[in-house]
Amino acid sequence: MTHLIRGPRALLSAVLFIFACGLAPVPALAAFVPGTEDVPLAPGLVAAPDDALVFDNPTGRIVQSTATGQAGIDAVTRFYAETLPQLGWTRGADGRWTRQAEVLDIAIQPQGGRLTVRFQLSPRDPAP
Template sequence: MLAGLLAVSSPAGPPIAFAQDETASFLAAIEEVPLMAGLTEEETPALDFDKPDGRLVETYAYGEVGAQEATDFYRAVMPEFGWQNIDGLVFTREGEMLRIELIPEEHALVVRFVLSPKSLQ
């Protein structure tokens, strides 16, 4: 099987690479969303609810990565997985909306992922 590779330029260093194969990391709570290298997902999602209108999921990841680096990564990589960027770090796919929020903390970046049915927006 061929592995696709996407390189994202980072002004602070070498390109960020994300392989689209079985070695790639994805969020456990939202399996269609890649997990950027350097981030660790919280073990238990803050919210995980499946309802007739669609899924409601809120989960967090954290790590020592820069906010701009995370922004560049997700804006470049998400379309490779069928997510359409509609504004900033807001994406849609198959009737769902994903919001990614970056929260700088003193020693780490916290990344909040919120998935909801697009119909609720």
């Protein structure tokens, strides 16, 4: 007898059953850059939640946050190059990411065997 999984509830039930039985490792919850709910934190980076500066105004949100970790610069760069386009971000010629009315700057700096990654999210300048 063949059993088919139909619909999202059935699929979720099947996945939860597999994890509960120990047939697959439980995935880690996705972490996001503090102050955002839509900019993922690259694996290997840790951000202090109290470090984020968040400001909302009528023209959009402004977020400044920092994360550090042992991750390699190439791995972090590749993570954002692969992940952000899936979330609707487009990389510009200047290296900044844009999505709708927002701009995201990501600066990666090696410091003594660790990386410091600075995120700055701000409203996009309106076209002249």
